[in-house]
Amino acid sequence: MASDVEVVRTFNRTVTEMAGALDEHHLARGRPLGASRLLWEIGLEGDRAEVRGLRARLGLDAGYVSRLLRSLEAEGLVEVVADAADQRARVARLTAAGRCERRELDRLSDDLAGSWLDALDEGRRARMVDAMAEVTRCLRSIAVEITPEPADSTEAAECLRRYMAELDERFDIGFDPAAALPLEPEAITPPKGVLLLARLHGEPVGCAAVKFLPGHLAEIKRMWVAPSARGLGVARRLLADLEERARAAGCRRSQLDTNGTLAEAIALYRSAGYQEVEAFNDEPHATLWFARDL
Amino acid sequence: MASDVEVVRTFNRTVTEMAGALDEHHLARGRPLGASRLLWEIGLEGDRAEVRGLRARLGLDAGYVSRLLRSLEAEGLVEVVADAADQRARVARLTAAGRCERRELDRLSDDLAGSWLDALDEGRRARMVDAMAEVTRCLRSIAVEITPEPADSTEAAECLRRYMAELDERFDIGFDPAAALPLEPEAITPPKGVLLLARLHGEPVGCAAVKFLPGHLAEIKRMWVAPSARGLGVARRLLADLEERARAAGCRRSQLDTNGTLAEAIALYRSAGYQEVEAFNDEPHATLWFARDL
DNA sequence: GCTGATCTCTGACTAAGGTCAGAGGAATGG
DNA sequence: CCATTCCTCTGACCTTAGTCAGAGATCAGC
Numbered sequence: 001m002a003s004d005v006e007v008v009r010t011f012n013r014t015v016t017e018m019a020g021a022l023d024e025h026h027l028a029r030g031r032p033l034g035a036s037r038l039l040w041e042i043g044l045e046g047d048r049a050e051v052r053g054l055r056a057r058l059g060l061d062a063g064y065v066s067r068l069l070r071s072l073e074a075e076g077l078v079e080v081v082a083d084a085a086d087q088r089a090r091v092a093r094l095t096a097a098g099r100c101e102r103r104e105l106d107r108l109s110d111d112l113a114g115s116w117l118d119a120l121d122e123g124r125r126a127r128m129v130d131a132m133a134e135v136t137r138c139l140r141s142i143a144v145e146i147t148p149e150p151a152d153s154t155e156a157a158e159c160l161r162r163y164m165a166e167l168d169e170r171f172d173i174g175f176d177p178a179a180a181l182p183l184e185p186e187a188i189t190p191p192k193g194v195l196l197l198a199r200l201h202g203e204p205v206g207c208a209a210v211k212f213l214p215g216h217l218a219e220i221k222r223m224w225v226a227p228s229a230r231g232l233g234v235a236r237r238l239l240a241d242l243e244e245r246a247r248a249a250g251c252r253r254s255q256l257d258t259n260g261t262l263a264e265a266i267a268l269y270r271s272a273g274y275q276e277v278e279a280f281n282d283e284p285h286a287t288l289w290f291a292r293d294l
Numbered sequence: 295m296a297s298d299v300e301v302v303r304t305f306n307r308t309v310t311e312m313a314g315a316l317d318e319h320h321l322a323r324g325r326p327l328g329a330s331r332l333l334w335e336i337g338l339e340g341d342r343a344e345v346r347g348l349r350a351r352l353g354l355d356a357g358y359v360s361r362l363l364r365s366l367e368a369e370g371l372v373e374v375v376a377d378a379a380d381q382r383a384r385v386a387r388l389t390a391a392g393r394c395e396r397r398e399l400d401r402l403s404d405d406l407a408g409s410w411l412d413a414l415d416e417g418r419r420a421r422m423v424d425a426m427a428e429v430t431r432c433l434r435s436i437a438v439e440i441t442p443e444p445a446d447s448t449e450a451a452e453c454l455r456r457y458m459a460e461l462d463e464r465f466d467i468g469f470d471p472a473a474a475l476p477l478e479p480e481a482i483t484p485p486k487g488v489l490l491l492a493r494l495h496g497e498p499v500g501c502a503a504v505k506f507l508p509g510h511l512a513e514i515k516r517m518w519v520a521p522s523a524r525g526l527g528v529a530r531r532l533l534a535d536l537e538e539r540a541r542a543a544g545c546r547r548s549q550l551d552t553n554g555t556l557a558e559a560i561a562l563y564r565s566a567g568y569q570e571v572e573a574f575n576d577e578p579h580a581t582l583w584f585a586r587d588l
Numbered sequence: 589g590c591t592g593a594t595c596t597c598t599g600a601c602t603a604a605g606g607t608c609a610g611a612g613g614a615a616t617g618g
Numbered sequence: 619c620c621a622t623t624c625c626t627c628t629g630a631c632c633t634t635a636g637t638c639a640g641a642g643a644t645c646a647g648c
Contacts, residue, residue, distance in 0.1 A: 003412055004407075004419070004423045005404050005407045005408055005411065007421070007423050007426055007427050007430070007508055008407035008410060008411065008426060009363075009403050009407050009428050009542045010430055011427070011429065012313040012317065012403075012407070012425035012428075012435050014434060015306075015309050015310075015429070015430075015433065016309075016310060016313055016317065017316055018436075018437065019309065019310050020310055020314060023310070036544035042448075107430055108297050109303055110303070113298075113299045113302035113306070114299055115326050116302060116433075116436055117298055117299065117302065118434060119435075119436040120435065120436065121527070124432060124435065125298070127432070128426075128428065128429060128432035128433075129298045129301050129302070130428075131300055131425040131426075131429045132302060132305035132423075132425075132429055133301050133305070133581065134422065134424075134425035135305060135308075135309070135422060135425045135426055135429055136301070136308045136309075136424070138313050138414060138418060138421070138422035139308050139309065139410075139422075140308060141413075141414065141418065142312075142410055142413040142414065143312065202396050208363045231578065233415070234419065234581065235547055248312040254369070260403070
């Protein structure tokens, strides 16, 4: 009987052997593998990308990226031009040949995946695809990092903006920030509260805040998870983390308001031990109020 | 809704990012990664390994392995001495320091696996482990290659030896090759028949043979799968491959004998369409006879 | 005891992947 | 407009990983 640790190690060995080896040899296409990866990344959205961003995403040295771009330019696959907004920065853009080559890389990856699928009978194939989706979900979940964030940072602002945009879309009456109860940055900044950001490979994918109120009371605010990161248990972890911090701050009860259209959130609150209570504020967008003892 | 191909590609990307990156940086331990891998492989069984075998298992150039061994020797982790049986060949043996270092590598791998497991709650963890085991099984299954093999090759002989050893262990009365109906190599060599070998990363993990008889009849013989490769659908593929070849040789019916203690084999035959028939030979070890139309 | 094959080792070489220290141009804050 | 910071590029350099062509020792068959 293999232990869990052994299963994970065997899995790692098997997968890196099969996926790694094939990827490297099939996708190189007569150029260094790094160049192909860079080409693929440039074309990821809109066939153009800032050099700075490429460096950050691929975690490569500035000199190295520059050199790779030169070699892609020499192949006629990309053009590197100055950024219109900032003449110091440069932007890499795929040429027609570059777009074509990138499609070819995509096709090769599809073929590799297809060759795996074709090698299995139907039942096994379905089971493998399900299992792969589950592993992907779990590994993404593991890669999510939750840390406190200054309430006025640009990334926090971006999360809160997306949070409100989503509420505006989902509420029947829309979401009017001016009508909502105000939430001052200080209220979710230590020692009066805290804002947490969830990040996946550095990208913000969720936020949640708590403010510590008089009477050993905590109030959960601004709980949001990006669509790309749903189903990973991020909201549950954010909530548990906030509750832990509230407990550490001396709070003995936690409350929150929400809206009946947010079914997933409500299910989460219930399963985390929250029970419906009387309205404790007059937030115009709220239709449900919950609380639990910490 | 993501297509199967997309699921596989996302899976590959996610896994190689997480497993590959961590493996490489954590396991290098201040020496080239190749050296660590070689060290690990030397200690795989009995803390010693033939240089020749290492080369074959890792698929590396002779000169390269020699150089890696020199660097491990310089670190005091291995000793390379001449093979007692063949003075040309050499054997690498872990020193005390080498065994210690290898345990450390093992510990680091365990820690990485453990850190993944610890990051998940119990339910998710169990689902991930199950899914990883399933993916591992499927990928191993994909990696199994089935090819015809000369009946007198050393690898074929080794498979047949293990096949008989297993029968001897499982039959109540043991297995006596001398008492069994003889099977001449020519009978399972084209054009009179064929022997198939299943290999996983080059290692033989199974065999099966068919002999073509008069009257458009085929007889399946020597069906065996190594314990390490069971549950991968190897036997089913071997059987289907043999039947295909029998059909191509003009056979219209396939028969085989087996023993009641071989439950998995019997289940396979039944699910492949075989039905029990009257005894068609006097093989002393057989208790059941099956046949099907092709 | 000779011949050819086998096994390992060494030296020479290559490509990939990456690091580091400036140089030079452009932006920003005062 | 000046100093500082930011961004990219270039040249020099390094390690890793790997290939290839012998050389030298040994073995197996005759």
